[in-house]
Amino acid sequence: MIDIQKEFGSLVFNDNVMKERLPKPTYNAFKKCLKNSEKLDRETADIIANAMKDWAIENGATHFTHWFQPMTGMTAEKHDSFISVSDASNIFTEFSGKELIKGEPDASSFPSGGLRATFEARGYTNWDPSSYAFIKDDTLCIPTAFCSYSGEALDKKTPLLRSMEAVRRQTKRLGELFGTNVESVETTIGPEQEYFLIDRALFKKRRDIVYTGRTLFGAKPPKGQELEDHYFGTIRPRVHKYMKELNLELWRLGVYAKTEHNEVAPSQHELAPVFTSANVAVDHNQLTMETMKKVAAKFDLACLLHEKPFAGVNGSGKHTNWSVAINGSDNLFEPGKTPEHNLRFLICVSAIIYAIDEYQDLMRIASASAGNDHRLGANEAPPAIISIYLGDELTDILESIATHKTYEAHKKKELETGVDILPAFKRDTTDRNRTSPFAFTGNKFEFRMPGSSFSVSEPALVLNTIFADTVSGICDKLEKNGVTEKSVYDIVGEIYSKHSRIVFNGNNYSQDWVDEAANRGLLNLATTADALPYLIKDKNIKLFERQGVFTRDEIYSRYEIYLENYSKVLNIEALTMISMTKKDIMPAVISYSKKLADAAKVKMEVAGERACQLEKKQVENLSSLLSCLSDRLDALESAVIRVKDISDFYENACAYRDCIIPAMNELRAVVDELETKVDRKEWPLPSYGELLFSF
Numbered sequence: 261m262i263d264i265q266k267e268f269g270s271l272v273f274n275d276n277v278m279k280e281r282l283p284k285p286t287y288n289a290f291k292k293c294l295k296n297s298e299k300l301d302r303e304t305a306d307i308i309a310n311a312m313k314d315w316a317i318e319n320g321a322t323h324f325t326h327w328f329q330p331m332t333g334m335t336a337e338k339h340d341s342f343i344s345v346s347d348a349s350n351i352f353t354e355f356s357g358k359e360l361i362k363g364e365p366d367a368s369s370f371p372s373g374g375l376r377a378t379f380e381a382r383g384y385t386n387w388d389p390s391s392y393a394f395i396k397d398d399t400l401c402i403p404t405a406f407c408s409y410s411g412e413a414l415d416k417k418t419p420l421l422r423s424m425e426a427v428r429r430q431t432k433r434l435g436e437l438f439g440t441n442v443e444s445v446e447t448t449i450g451p452e453q454e455y456f457l458i459d460r461a462l463f464k465k466r467r468d469i470v471y472t473g474r475t476l477f478g479a480k481p482p483k484g485q486e487l488e489d490h491y492f493g494t495i496r497p498r499v500h501k502y503m504k505e506l507n508l509e510l511w512r513l514g515v516y517a518k519t520e521h522n523e524v525a526p527s528q529h530e531l532a533p534v535f536t537s538a539n540v541a542v543d544h545n546q547l548t549m550e551t552m553k554k555v556a557a558k559f560d561l562a563c564l565l566h567e568k569p570f571a572g573v574n575g576s577g578k579h580t581n582w583s584v585a586i587n588g589s590d591n592l593f594e595p596g597k598t599p600e601h602n603l604r605f606l607i608c609v610s611a612i613i614y615a616i617d618e619y620q621d622l623m624r625i626a627s628a629s630a631g632n633d634h635r636l637g638a639n640e641a642p643p644a645i646i647s648i649y650l651g652d653e654l655t656d657i658l659e660s661i662a663t664h665k666t667y668e669a670h671k672k673k674e675l676e677t678g679v680d681i682l683p684a685f686k687r688d689t690t691d692r693n694r695t696s697p698f699a700f701t702g703n704k705f706e707f708r709m710p711g712s713s714f715s716v717s718e719p720a721l722v723l724n725t726i727f728a729d730t731v732s733g734i735c736d737k738l739e740k741n742g743v744t745e746k747s748v749y750d751i752v753g754e755i756y757s758k759h760s761r762i763v764f765n766g767n768n769y770s771q772d773w774v775d776e777a778a779n780r781g782l783l784n785l786a787t788t789a790d791a792l793p794y795l796i797k798d799k800n801i802k803l804f805e806r807q808g809v810f811t812r813d814e815i816y817s818r819y820e821i822y823l824e825n826y827s828k829v830l831n832i833e834a835l836t837m838i839s840m841t842k843k844d845i846m847p848a849v850i851s852y853s854k855k856l857a858d859a860a861k862v863k864m865e866v867a868g869e870r871a872c873q874l875e876k877k878q879v880e881n882l883s884s885l886l887s888c889l890s891d892r893l894d895a896l897e898s899a900v901i902r903v904k905d906i907s908d909f910y911e912n913a914c915a916y917r918d919c920i921i922p923a924m925n926e927l928r929a930v931v932d933e934l935e936t937k938v939d940r941k942e943w944p945l946p947s948y949g950e951l952l953f954s955f
């Protein structure tokens with residue numbers, strides 16, 4: 261039996277441990293710094309560091325590391341042991357406040373997007389006291405932010421923390437305008453993590469999955485997800501064991517792992533945690549992704565976090581649930597019983613409508629990557645067009661305010677099932693909408709576009725920044741005009757009249773919507789290369805500068821890093837395809853054709869022309885496909901060479917989009933056709949059927 265309460269947080273230097281192990285004045289000083297976002301003095305840091313070290317050693321740790329989140333999207337760590345040398349034969353253990361607060365990793369080998377030259381190696385990691393330290397692999401991990409010698413953000417955490425401060429500043433103003441004494445403001449995030457599990461032995465046989473995270477070839481199996489029999493289906497025993505171990509490891513790390521279920525595609529699953537502060541949620545999600553992969557190996561499984569590991573079935577997303585709460589539990593997006601009279605709620609929803617419409621481009625960029633481009637707009641995923649689902653009730657309220665009409669409240673009705681024995685309850689006033697990229701789901705917004713392998717930091721910091729900025733503009737008005745029903749309704753009505761084009765409650769998966777969105781003038785940025793140039797638009801740079809989230813240089817550096825990453829990912833995919841075609845696929849097809857030809861020859865000798873017609877036809881067919889394969893391989897190879905010479909990052913990304921992706925698609929099409937024609941025993945790669953339905 262697992263004692264959840266005992267296990268939960270057992271590897272975390274959390275509040276309970278601090279209360280127990282720190283002298284009271286130190287503990288109080290630490291809490292005060294956290295609450296007021298103040299800097300900690302050295303003496304307090306020394307005492308905390310020492311207590312951390314003793315606790316970590318008692319719990320099996322020998323090393324410590326500053327754990328940070330560079331622009332690779334992964335986490336980074338460099339371990340140092342706690343030992344110090346006292347004389348030639350003796351050591352003692354030591355961990356100082358200085359070591360806790362500051363680290364100096366060599367920054368030159370991490371992506372910086374031109375923010376630093378490679379010879380300028382200094383970078384700093386800076387303790388983030390708002391996320392607890394924890395023990396992983398016998399190492400005390402200290403969550404940190406990572407910046408350059410001159411203080412520019414080189415990571416995903418620094419701008420997130422800045423964006424949370426922006427929300428704090430503006431929400432404090434707003435809360436106080438509405439008469440609340442604002443002690444604290446928290447951005448809350450609950451990221452639902454989708455993933456695939458496949459057999460490890462099969463995974464190792466697919467170099468495309470090993471190198472790129474997705475299948476670059478693979479003919480469609482006879483069965484996919486069309487029977488809709490996997491979603492919420494019974495969890496297979498091996499997967500159940502995996503989930504059990506995963507939960508345990510996550511609970512020990514203090515991650516609030518809560519919901520688990522099968523997802524839509526075969527072999528696809530989801531884990532959702534209980535929501536928490538954005539910064540902690542980002543750290544926890546990184547730990548979740550890492551632990552998912554680690555635990556999979558224990559069960560001879562491989563966990564795939566790519567957004568589209570398999571063509572033709574659902575991809576994986578990371579639905580990012582987002583809200584803002586004052587003083588712990590006072591959720592800004594809680595509509596209450598009569599939302600039409602909940603003025604603060606109406607203001608906050610209007611702020612979101614304004615923000616999402618004005619910054620559709622940033623929302624798109626927050627979900628842009630080479631991998632996610634395959635997912636958006638494909639099976640059961642939102643399109644690349646940003647819109648908001650509000651539901652009928654909220655839409656009616658806003659519409660009546662904008663048109664000065666009286667609002668008829670929606671009444672909760674009893675659910676009629678036609679079966680008396682089922683307990684009665686009232687259904688919600690609005691349905692849910694699975695197809696919307698950004699949906700209001702009762703008391704929070706669910707951003708469904710971000711990809712499964714993303715850091716939650718990007719979507720969170722964009723939402724935070726655009727919300728803070730809009731709230732700031734609204735507060736300016738309210739501070740001038742005072743808060744009355746009229747002044748609020750004026751703002752709400754004006755915003756809705758101007759920005760209601762972003763509201764769409766219908767089916768986002770339909771072609772009709774794509775056409776209508778174009779008529780409404782909404783952006784439809786199909787690929788990452790289309791979306792990224794919007795990042796450096798003046799209005800966006802000014803927004804980030806205004807809210808203190810990014811400087812102009814930092815934006816440009818990110819622009820470069822994202823473009824470069826897009827091209828690099830596609831380059832690796834193209835090279836993997838080329839190599840697999842030459843080393844696996846071509847030899848297999850040639851060898852199989854030879855077998856057929858030999859068989860035809862023997863049959864011809866024994867039984868004459870008529871007896872070997874099938875083999876002959878097959879050989880002809882395979883030969884013509886092989887020559888097509890060879891042409892397409894040449895085309896891809898020469899495209900790769902051509903685009904490599906383009907030095908401008910943007911031009912380079914466009915060339916990958918326009919030349920490499922189409923050439924890859926062409927090559928894949930002929931390989932997939934060959935797969936359907938070659939003997940199963942001769943085909944060098946495990947098929948989709950085997951990968952998706954093997955256990």
Ligand code: ADP
Pocket residue numbers: 448449450451452519532533534535536581582583584591703704706
């Ligand atoms: P569904 O799949 O039906 O959308 P899930 O239960 O899988 O719902 O996930 C919902 C997620 O939203 C959970 O992670 C939950 O903790 C999170 N969530 C709930 N309320 C909030 C909130 N106020 N702020 C942020 N996230 C929230």
Ligand code: MG
Pocket residue numbers: 452530532
């Ligand atoms: Mg879910």
